[in-house]
Amino acid sequence: MLSERLRRLHKAVAPGARVADIGCDHARLAIALRRSERAAHVVASDVAAGPLRHARLNIAHANVSGIDVRLGFGLDTLKQGEVDTIVIAGMGATLMVEILERGKAVLAGVKHLVLQPAAEAEPLRCWFLRNGWGIADEEMFEDAGFYYELLNVTPGGSRRAYHLNRVSVELQCVFGPHLIKQTTDVFRTRWRAALPTLENIVADMRRSRDPRTERKRLHFERRIAFLRQLLA
């Protein structure tokens, strides 16, 4: 059975899509997408040989067709126009940005990115803004005690999503323009739980005399002030 996280990734893929799952690891998502026939075809790609051995065994065991397994960094394993949807899940947002930056030629033919970063999505949201991608939709959910964000991103489109009244682009990149607009119980619980940690970070930073720390501290203080207002 799929975990809640993988179930949401599966649901985010449009029916009939030609998908690449970058960093496929066990290939559970690829297998589910083909077993349900939600995806027309899946390229299951990973930078490491070990996970791909595991992926091949799982695919053979599941007895599904329509999955190509490929070894390589990020989008290097894809040809332009070969897929319309790219899923990248379970790795850090900074690495995802590196993959997208290096794979710009392949991205030219892609209609939909489904991204679920392992931790904060901020570097991704900043990258979309600079590179002409729009966040069509965002969700935050909990699975087995962990909080996750899932971003549906399309070319061009809704750069206006970042133009919420009275909220800076910086804060929208941190918290997500759609997530801020309509805060859910999950969003509120996740950020209420994070507030004490953010406050401790700021308290530590106040003891430093390094000007770079000062800039970071101001950044964190803006986050805290915004959260307090939003969650009040």
Ligand SMILES: C[S@@+](CC[C@H](N)C(=O)[O-])C[C@H]1O[C@@H](n2cnc3c(N)ncnc32)[C@H](O)[C@@H]1O
């Ligand atoms: C934590 S697993 C996530 C697996 C799966 N995507 C999921 O969400 O359950 C991260 C996978 O990304 C792969 N990976 C890391 N860097 C990569 C890169 N630059 N290109 C492709 N795959 C990468 C790792 O080898 C690993 O299998």
